Amino acid sequence: MTTTMHVKYMDLPRQFEGGxxxxxxxxxxxxxxxxxxxxxxxxxxxxxxxxxxxHAVGLNSGTDALFLALKALGVGPGDEVITVPNSFVAxxxxxxxxxxxxxxxxxxxxxxxxxxxxxxxxxxxxxxIIPVHLTGNPADLDAIGAIAVRRGLPVIxxxxxxxxxxxxxxxxGSLGIAGAFSLFPLKNLGVAGDGxxxxxxxxxxxxxxxxLRHHGLRNRDEVEVWGYNSRLDTIQAIVGDAVLDxxxxxxxxxxRNAAFYDRALAPLAPQITVxxxxxxxxxxxxxxxxxxxxxxxxxxxxxSRGVETKIHYPIPIHLQKAAxxxxxxxxxxxxxxxxxxxxxxxxxxxxxxEAEQQYVVDRIREFxxx
Amino acid sequence: MRVPYSYLRExxxxxxxxxxxxxxxxxxxxxxxxxxxxxxxxxFARLCGARxxxxxxxxxDALSLSLKALGVGPGDEVITAANTFIAxxxxxxxxxxxxxxxxxxxxxxxxxxxxxxxxxxxxKALLPxxxxxxxxxxxxILEIGRRRGLPVVxxxxxxxxxxxxxKLVSNFGAAAGFSLHPxxxxxxxxxxxxxxxxxxxxxxxxxxxRNHGLVNRDEVEIFGHNCRLDTLQAIVGNHLIGDTEAITAARIKNxxxxxxxxxxxxxxxxxxxxxxxERHVFHLYMFEADDRDxxxxxxxxxxxxxxxHYPVPLHLQPASRRLGYREGDFPVAERQAKRxxxxxxxxxxxxxxxxxxIDSVREFYHAx
Numbered sequence: 001m002t003t004t005m006h007v008k009y010m011d012l013p014r015q016f017e018g019g020x021x022x023x024x025x026x027x028x029x030x031x032x033x034x035x036x037x038x039x040x041x042x043x044x045x046x047x048x049x050x051x052x053x054x055h056a057v058g059l060n061s062g063t064d065a066l067f068l069a070l071k072a073l074g075v076g077p078g079d080e081v082i083t084v085p086n087s088f089v090a091x092x093x094x095x096x097x098x099x100x101x102x103x104x105x106x107x108x109x110x111x112x113x114x115x116x117x118x119x120x121x122x123x124x125x126x127x128x129i130i131p132v133h134l135t136g137n138p139a140d141l142d143a144i145g146a147i148a149v150r151r152g153l154p155v156i157x158x159x160x161x162x163x164x165x166x167x168x169x170x171x172x173g174s175l176g177i178a179g180a181f182s183l184f185p186l187k188n189l190g191v192a193g194d195g196x197x198x199x200x201x202x203x204x205x206x207x208x209x210x211x212l213r214h215h216g217l218r219n220r221d222e223v224e225v226w227g228y229n230s231r232l233d234t235i236q237a238i239v240g241d242a243v244l245d246x247x248x249x250x251x252x253x254x255x256r257n258a259a260f261y262d263r264a265l266a267p268l269a270p271q272i273t274v275x276x277x278x279x280x281x282x283x284x285x286x287x288x289x290x291x292x293x294x295x296x297x298x299x300x301x302x303x304s305r306g307v308e309t310k311i312h313y314p315i316p317i318h319l320q321k322a323a324x325x326x327x328x329x330x331x332x333x334x335x336x337x338x339x340x341x342x343x344x345x346x347x348x349x350x351x352x353x354e355a356e357q358q359y360v361v362d363r364i365r366e367f368x369x370x
Numbered sequence: 371m372r373v374p375y376s377y378l379r380e381x382x383x384x385x386x387x388x389x390x391x392x393x394x395x396x397x398x399x400x401x402x403x404x405x406x407x408x409x410x411x412x413x414f415a416r417l418c419g420a421r422x423x424x425x426x427x428x429x430x431d432a433l434s435l436s437l438k439a440l441g442v443g444p445g446d447e448v449i450t451a452a453n454t455f456i457a458x459x460x461x462x463x464x465x466x467x468x469x470x471x472x473x474x475x476x477x478x479x480x481x482x483x484x485x486x487x488x489x490x491x492x493x494k495a496l497l498p499x500x501x502x503x504x505x506x507x508x509x510x511i512l513e514i515g516r517r518r519g520l521p522v523v524x525x526x527x528x529x530x531x532x533x534x535x536x537k538l539v540s541n542f543g544a545a546a547g548f549s550l551h552p553x554x555x556x557x558x559x560x561x562x563x564x565x566x567x568x569x570x571x572x573x574x575x576x577x578x579x580r581n582h583g584l585v586n587r588d589e590v591e592i593f594g595h596n597c598r599l600d601t602l603q604a605i606v607g608n609h610l611i612g613d614t615e616a617i618t619a620a621r622i623k624n625x626x627x628x629x630x631x632x633x634x635x636x637x638x639x640x641x642x643x644x645x646x647x648e649r650h651v652f653h654l655y656m657f658e659a660d661d662r663d664x665x666x667x668x669x670x671x672x673x674x675x676x677x678x679h680y681p682v683p684l685h686l687q688p689a690s691r692r693l694g695y696r697e698g699d700f701p702v703a704e705r706q707a708k709r710x711x712x713x714x715x716x717x718x719x720x721x722x723x724x725x726x727x728i729d730s731v732r733e734f735y736h737a738x
Contacts (some may be wrong), residue, residue, distance in 0.1 A: 146579050185401040321592075
């Protein structure tokens with residue numbers, strides 16, 4: 001019998017270990033102008049460069065980035081916005097926040113919006129499309145974009161899990177009219193609390209979101225539009241700027257870990273289905289999601305052997321209690337629903353060792369007796 | 371003599387104890403709704419003498435989520451004062467409703483005598499503001515609310531520890547919103563807010579609304595927002611909340627000294643009456659002044675950072691265009707907007723700075 005090894009799903013404290021980031025951040029805090037300070041502007045500019053976008057606007061959360069992108073585009077009550085049902089609830093929550101109705105389309109084998117279903121979901125009330133780059137894998141923006149252009153609809157990228165992901169060298173956050181990023185602590189690029197970022201190539205949208213995040217204030221005394229308070233704290237921008245230094249190495253480690261699983265788990269088909277790959281696409285693996293037979297038993301077995309796993313997400317949004325008023329039934333999105341019973345997220349974080357990964361693979365084989 | 375408006379440099383001259391705890395947080399990484407948030411909420415509720423306190427992202431969100439939790443939405447109207455910080459009305463719009471303004475009285479707060487006339491069949495809530503730290507006239511306001519079946523939400527963003535007859539603000543309405551913005555009497559190192567309520571139902575609903583409607587990791591009961599007080603900011607708040615009483619006392623002391631020095635300048639200067647049963651906590655020290663703009667320039671010349679809160683009433687802001695108001699609709703607020711001025715009153719002022727401000731205002735009027 002092998003000794004049990006504890007394989008954590010994520011090892012956040014490691015990010016701040018050694019004290020270098022902590023010391024730098026704390027030093028900066030002493031000079032901090034708490035609200036909309038200069039370090040926020042620097043972080044925004046760097047973030048924009050990372051995404052190949054002209055503008056980045058720091059916000060209170062990734063949810064608010066989606067919400068304010070929709071607001072800036074004038075989406076409101078009576079409108080419909082199309083997204084996927086297998087995302088984190090905030091993708092739909094942001095649509096509800098502007099007063100619009102979320103309309104879902106099913107996903108493909110990559111857990112991404114299936115462009116084949118998109119055209120049928122568009123109605124005269126549709127005002128925007130929000131594909132989600134779930135797991136850190138860019139949605140098929142070529143196909144989705146083509147339909148969107150034909151129907152005159154803007155595409156907002158939900159890139160909350162996908163900073164640094166790219167298609168043919170084009171980075172997410174620069175593919176739609178706007179990109180929404182989360183800086184939640186567990187993200188590939190996370191801060192020490194809530195934070196979000198909106199990217200856009202449009203000066204007009206950037207301007208509008210900058211107004212909206214700051215009460216609509218054109219200057220101290222003049223209120224141009226009704227706004228919100230959704231500013232990224234300068235303190236969080238300081239943390240983000242420090243963490244951004246290691247984004248490339250974090251991403252590279254996650255990609256390497258994912259490749260290891262791919263190789264080691266592919267032979268376990270059909271019990272395990274590894275995530276499909278498209279040529280020319282850079283997935284950044286915020287999560288590494290496989291489909292597994294007898295998923296719940298596998299998770300229990302792995303947990304008993306010290307391996308932490310998660311499910312992103314076990315209940316599709318259209319089957320949540322919150323969605324009752326939207327009128328969807330079980331069976332509406334068969335691919336998403338089938339996946340929700342089979343998906344499991346394996347640890348893929350940047351601190352994972354090869355020994356730990358091998359251990360995870362061995363335990364999965366042990367479970368399936370292969 | 372320089373009299374700066376901001377006091378953050380003095381307040382955080384020694385921030386080592388806070389930084390030590392933040393270091394601890396960066397090492398523990400419990401960044402989201404960590405134990406310091408619950409601790410801060412419990413202490414905040416105690417400070418207010420109320421049952422529940424919910425940490426949220428901002429004071430603005432504290433108000434808009436309170437309205438949402440009470441069921442206010444599109445098609446509804448909410449009544450508030452015409453001369454507050456924009457976020458009060460912004461929160462109403464954020465909830466999907468329409469702000470309906472009411473003129474203010476000599477104390478810069480909503481005039482209860484003018485509220486009833488503004489109530490329509492669409493009115494869903496009253497949102498009085500304890501402006502500048504001065505409690506609104508909650509007796510008559512609550513009476514109107516009761517008679518007309520309207521819930522009252524208190525905008526207490528500027529008024530932590532303010533009271534009427536010893537009863538602290540946040541204990542009058544169904545819910546109250548507070549701001550922890552860096553320049554507030556009780557502040558943190560960025561944006562933050564708190565909702566206070568004594569209703570367990572509202573408390574439960576608000577906790578859902580601030581956290582994506584999540585009952586647990588996987589189940590979403592209602593569509594919500596992401597509007598949580600950062601653990602990091604709760605840590606700062608826990609360090610400062612114990613100072614609230616001392617800060618309030620210092621501000622009141624400075625304000626009373628300013629009162630005594632400025633009152634003799636009547637009628638060119640009008641200082642609002644201070645009622646013995648009301649505790650004004652002086653987030654802002656505001657008075658009305660003849661020839662205000664020149665007084666402001668004069669004070670700036672003397673390195674006194676006086677301000678105006680605010681020169682343009684809400685109904686005359688470009689954002690209000692579609693609400694259909696006109697100049698002349700709220701004569702008191704409009705007249706005050708041209709006459710009000712705010713002097714620094716913070717807890718780090720020295721007696722000679724207070725004296726210097728009084729002397730400077732006096733000189734201004736005696737010189738002409």
